Amino acid sequence: MSMRFEQVSVRFGRTQVLHEVSLEVPDGSIMGLVGESGSGKSTLARAAVGLVPVSTGRVLVDGVPAGRRSGVQMVFQDPYSSLDPRMSIGESIAEAIPGRTSKSERAGEVARLLRLVHLDPGRAGQRPGSLSGGQRQRVALARALAGRPQVLIADEITSALDVSVQGAVLNLVREMQRELGLSMLFISHNLAVVRYVADTVAVMSHGHIVEHGPAADVLENPSHRYTQELLAAVPGGTSNTLTKET
Structure with missing residues (x-):
C-alpha cells in the first residue's frame, strides 16, 4: 500500500510550515525523510495521521483519502511519553x-x-x-x-535512545518491514540512520521537498546545495557510522 502527499500545505496561524509538499511513499518500501530540526518533517507526519489539519492538498493511501480508512499508524520519538x-x-x-x-x-x-x-x-x-x-x-x-497497518510512520524513533541500542532498533525496523511488507515513512535528522534503513530518500528544508530519489543517489551524489551542506556537516560522512546487515 502506498501513501501519497499531494500539494500538502499546513499553516499555524500566520506561519506556513509546509508549502505544497508532494511526495510518494512507494508500496512495500522505506522512504527516508531527512532535514534539520524545524524543517517540517514531523508536521508532515502528523498531517498524515490527522493530528495536524491540512490547509490545502490531501493525503492519499492507495488513492483513498487517508481519513476515510485505517491502515496508517505512527510511532513517536519519545518512548517514555508514548506509553x-x-x-x-x-x-x-x-x-x-x-x-x-x-x-x-x-x-x-x-x-x-x-x-x-x-x-x-x-x-x-x-x-x-x-x-x-x-x-x-x-x-x-x-x-x-x-x-x-499497511503504512507505518516512524518519527525520529531512535533519536532519544542511547547510541548503543539504536542499531538494534534499526535492525528491527528493517526486519519488520521485510517480513510484513509494510510501506514506511522513516523520519530522521540523522543521515547515517536514514541511509541505513531507507530505499529512497526525500530531503526537506523550510517546508519544501528540495531533493528526492534512490538513497544511494541522494546521499552519495546529491544535486541540491542544501543536501550537500547536510552531508558536509556529518563528521566522516554517512558511510562509516552504521553498517547494514544482509
Missing part, C-alpha cells in the same frame, strides 16, 4: 487491536506482537517504567503493529 505508565505493556498493546476479540485471543495476539519485536511475551504484565528506552520503543512498535 501510558498506568497500564501494563500488554494492556497498551491490546488496546490498539481492532475489532471485538475474546480475552484469550487478545492475549495470544499480544504475545505474538511481543515476539515480533523480540521481547519476551512473559513481560506483558510489566509497566513501562520497568523497561529501558530501547525496550519501550519496541513496545511502541508492537502497539503500532497491533493496529494492523
Whole structure:
C-alpha cells in the first residue's frame, strides 16, 4: 500500500510550515525523510495521521483519502511519553487491536506482537517504567503493529535512545518491514540512520521537498546545495557510522 502527499500545505496561524509538499511513499518500501530540526518533517507526519489539519492538498493511501480508512499508524520519538505508565505493556498493546476479540485471543495476539519485536511475551504484565528506552520503543512498535497497518510512520524513533541500542532498533525496523511488507515513512535528522534503513530518500528544508530519489543517489551524489551542506556537516560522512546487515 502506498501513501501519497499531494500539494500538502499546513499553516499555524500566520506561519506556513509546509508549502505544497508532494511526495510518494512507494508500496512495500522505506522512504527516508531527512532535514534539520524545524524543517517540517514531523508536521508532515502528523498531517498524515490527522493530528495536524491540512490547509490545502490531501493525503492519499492507495488513492483513498487517508481519513476515510485505517491502515496508517505512527510511532513517536519519545518512548517514555508514548506509553501510558498506568497500564501494563500488554494492556497498551491490546488496546490498539481492532475489532471485538475474546480475552484469550487478545492475549495470544499480544504475545505474538511481543515476539515480533523480540521481547519476551512473559513481560506483558510489566509497566513501562520497568523497561529501558530501547525496550519501550519496541513496545511502541508492537502497539503500532497491533493496529494492523499497511503504512507505518516512524518519527525520529531512535533519536532519544542511547547510541548503543539504536542499531538494534534499526535492525528491527528493517526486519519488520521485510517480513510484513509494510510501506514506511522513516523520519530522521540523522543521515547515517536514514541511509541505513531507507530505499529512497526525500530531503526537506523550510517546508519544501528540495531533493528526492534512490538513497544511494541522494546521499552519495546529491544535486541540491542544501543536501550537500547536510552531508558536509556529518563528521566522516554517512558511510562509516552504521553498517547494514544482509
